[in-house]
Amino acid sequence: MTELNMLEAINESLHAEMARDERVVVLGEDVGRNGGVFRATEGLYEKFGERRVYDSPLSEGVIAGATVGLAIAGLVPVAEMQFLGFAYQAMHQIAGQVARLRYRTQGRFDPAITIRAPFGGGVRTPELHSDSLEGQLANIAGLKVVAPATAADAKGLLASAIRDPDPVMFLEPLRGYRGIRDEVPEGEHLVPLGSARTARPGDDLVIIAWSHQVEMACRVSDRLAGEGLSIRVLDLRSLVPLDVAAIAEAVDACGRVVVSEEAVQTGGFGGEIVATVVEESFWSLEAPVVRVSGYDVPYPVGMLEDRYIPDEDRIAAAVRRVLEVA
Amino acid sequence: MTRPSDGQRRQMLVDMVSARTQSQRMWNLQRQGQIGTVAPIDGHEATIVAAAHALDPAHDWVVPQYREPLALRRYGPEVLEQFLLYNIGHPAGGHIPAPIRVLPNQISLATQLPHAVGLAWGMTLQDDPGVVLAFFGDGSSSQGDFYEAGNLAGVLKAPVIFLCVNNQWAISTPVHLQTAAESFAAKAAAFGIPGVKVDGNDVDAVYEAVHGARERARSGLGATLIEAALYRLGAHTTADDPTRYVPAEDLAAARRNDPIAILRSRLEAEGLWDAATQSEVESAALTAVDAAHERARTMPLAPDALLDHCVSEDSPRLARQRLALLAEVEGTR
Ligand SMILES: Cc1ncc(C[n+]2csc(CCOP(=O)(O)OP(=O)(O)O)c2C)c(N)n1
């Protein structure tokens, strides 16, 4: 074990996967000589050379679109969107093509494609750098959507994503890059896609979250533990595939549920979780399920983002509301 | 050929010196943690200022990318004031007041180009005699939006000027990784419009090119693509470390072609500029940027500003969210 931040863990995973499988190629804006604007791809260009680490022209559309051809050619592309909000420029490829390659060729080609992108707020970025698009992505059949909350998971899930024969959107929390540090297993470390993690044990209520909201939920759990409350935190780790069994198990054990996400409320992935809870564990519920989310506005400018992102107070208030139901 | 008058050239230097002075002040303010990310203007002044001076602010629209606002003094002091608000992350920074014909900064690269074509098209539909000038970078030229906008402008003969600010870099990516074309101007051939490449450090050359493109657009002949070649003398932004990738010798050579130094020495030789003028302009520029910062810093912010201006009227859900937000702000949730 070594303590790493998420960025270091991601970088380590990229190095390991490129060393393990020479079909892995990295492409994106500024990923080569500059090592990525956040340094996630630091050192890859020097180690693996310009044939495998490609500084692309400034076009998310062509980055995503080219992964389709690279995959058909038998390579394993790992593309970077410099920020997830710029995946909009690539949506006709990601949603319309990358996600459908296997289906429309009826299994002839493996779209073993990984598209990494930082997202999420809290670091005062300009417009479109912080938007949480995971709900939109989860609504694209054929894509897997992975969103780690810890450095160890970032390493292990990224390795699994790269090895996965399906296209994976790998979402990295901007605030976690340097803000989240934990013990990361050395050497090969694989975390399977589609298995949730209990980030805090507990049986009074479960907060279901992913990505940076897991960190917020854990802080709430720790805070309320001081009041004798036992708040479980379930980290989904991947939204697609979704660990339905783990959700049901947690809800059955706790009976009360808060879902917390950073995205716009309407149409957000939190709604999918609530639907799953109701379908799987309706009879275990002791109170209505409450969603905590952003508001129904675009991700805001810097001065407003602290109001936008669900913080510990907002999540804790939701927890109390659900616990108060007799 | 239309050259700028002496008076115009002098005013251009005022604008260029002001822009750089203010950009450097903003750089320092960012370093002190007082304001947000800054994309320095150093090296871009001649192109942006000369283009603005070839336009008529009463009629012609400017559609910026994000590096331009400090050099758009010609469009009014509000551009600077709003830019500071925008920079510190105040929502009002997005609202450049009417009737100023400048759109807000565009972060999502090249998306501004289809907007510019639509705007120019819409103006012709309403017999508005103005033209639209859209700035974009060498990097942005790789986006589909650029090709799609250029194509539509060509087909429509829209009164739009695409001004490619080729500063040789898109963050760390040099132009030879961006395109294999001999120039960005050459891409005009694909749109059936004229393409011209000019020295972006020379105000006369940029002014002439924009002036000519504007005449052409106004006479119904349609769009022009102009490439202004210059060199980004600073970092990409305050978040960037260019020493990792900019060759020191290239930067040193570019500094010998500093557009402000070039114009200043010409004007000094012609007796139109001197050291006293320089320091007057610099101190007025500092006063203006500091005042704009102070105004921004003290601009009120409604407790529920977060939810304003998203849609024309709150939906029932948004109305509920507004109540919840206000309760949260008041600590009474
Ligand atoms: C669609 C999109 N992709 C990526 C980015 C991130 N980004 C910000 S500036 C930049 C480089 C822009 O280069 P260029 O267009 O040449 O403008 P310059 O910064 O050189 O003025 C990149 C990649 C973005 N803002 N928008």
Ligand SMILES: [Mg+2]
């Ligand atoms: Mg550039």
